[in-house]
Amino acid sequence: MFSFGSNNGYYNDVFNEIKRWTPAKKYRSEKGYQEDLYKYLKRNLNSSRGGMFYSETRNMSVRMEAGRNLCDIAVEQHVGIELKKDLNTKAKNDRLIGQVSRYLGDYREGVIIVLVGETNESKVDDLKYALRPLKNGSKYVDIITVINNPKKQNSQPKQSNGFGSSFTGWI
Known part of the structure; x- marks a missing residue:
């Protein structure tokens, strides 16, 4: 994972x-x-963290965006989150690529794409490939594929890891 330094987390x-x-x-x-x-983000991004001798309470503005030209969720003006269910057609993929291209200008640090539901791995590969030309060295784009296993008590969240299902990179 990347490091932004102490002033930018x-x-x-x-x-x-x-x-x-x-x-x-x-x-x-x-x-x-x-x-x-x-x-989930509103609760967890604004919880106390730290240890016995140091505690920090964050106060991040998490909001649902409204309108066709904004990401689904925003954290401050820093990070846009675009959530897509059932990314399984070329049309959905093309639309997402266009959306992310536009959104990058609106968020200081970048955009995170969250894929849920029935996700076609070849469409994810196409998405990764299509996002490569957007590289400009100053912002991030990541793709996180969430495996659709609802929470169970006393169990660990199950997420996809690795480059094959989670793309992390500069753009």
Whole structure:
């Protein structure tokens, strides 16, 4: 994973929290996942952290974006989160690529794409390839594929790891 330095931890914190997220259930619509992730991030990005001798309480603004030209969720003006359910067609893939290209100008640190539902691995590969030309050295784009296993008590969240299902890179 990347390091932004001591003054700039929004992207890393958001990325790591999303990787820990497991949806509460299987939702029929993208909106259900969006609301679940929003509540999770609002709670977890604003919790106390630290140890016995040091405690820090963060106060990050997490909001659901409204409008066709904004990501689904934003953390401050730093990180945009675009959630997609059932990325399984070329049309959905092309639309997502266009959206991310536009969103990069709106968020200081970058955009995180979160894929839920039935995701076609070849479409994820196409997405990774299509995002490569956007590289400009100053912002991030990541893809996180969330395996749709609802939370179970006393179990660990199950997420996809590795380059094959989670793309991490500068753009």
